Structure formats: C-alpha cells, structure tokens
Amino acid sequence: MTATVPVSDHQAEKTKILNRLRRLEGQLRGLQKMVEEEKSCVEVMSLYASAKSALEATGDVILETYVEMCQAREEKPADLVRLLKLAR
Numbered sequence: 001m002t003a004t005v006p007v008s009d010h011q012a013e014k015t016k017i018l019n020r021l022r023r024l025e026g027q028l029r030g031l032q033k034m035v036e037e038e039k040s041c042v043e044v045m046s047l048y049a050s051a052k053s054a055l056e057a058t059g060d061v062i063l064e065t066y067v068e069m070c071q072a073r074e075e076k077p078a079d080l081v082r083l084l085k086l087a088r
Contacts, residue, residue: 013065020058027051063087 028051034044063083070080 010069013061017058017062017065020054020061024051024054024058027054059087 027047031044031047031051034047066083067080070083
C-alpha cells in the first residue's frame with residue numbers, strides 16, 4: 001500500500017518554498033543594485049552572506065519536502081541518494 005502526502009500539506013509546502021524563493025529573488029536584485037551603485041564592500045558582503053544563508057536554508061526545506069514525497073511514492077533508495085548528492 002502506497003502512502004500519500006495530503007494535497008493540503010503538499011500545497012502548503014509548495015507555497016512556503018515559493019515564498020522563500022521570491023524573497024531570495026528580491027535579495028539578489030538588491031545585491032545587483034548595490035553593486036551597480038558601488039555600495040561599501042561591507043554592505044554588499046552582508047547582503048551576500050544573508051542571501052547565501054537564505055538559499056541554503058531554502059535548499060534544506062526543498063530537500064526535506066522532496067524526500068518526504070519520495071518516501072510517500074516509495075521511490076528507490078538510489079533515487080534518494082542521488083537527491084542527497086545534488087543537495088551537497
């Protein structure tokens with residue numbers, strides 16, 4: 001018997017991931033603007049560090065969500081290993 005992820009849970013996770021990606025998009029645009037305007041190195045690197053951290057955290061959420069989906073679909077262990085390698 002195959003377990004399934006409830007649609008509402010899946011949609012909530014999808015929304016959470018998309019919201020994070022939109023915030024990241026805004027941070028990257030802000031970073032581009034700061035470089036164009038030749039803001040101080042400390043300001044640019046601070047935003048860069050923030051965006052990098054947010055991207056890694058978003059990657060963790062994406063990985064967790066998709067691992068749960070793979071388990072629900074009873075995918076092969078090799079597929080999960082490949083997913084983990086991509087996340088590195």
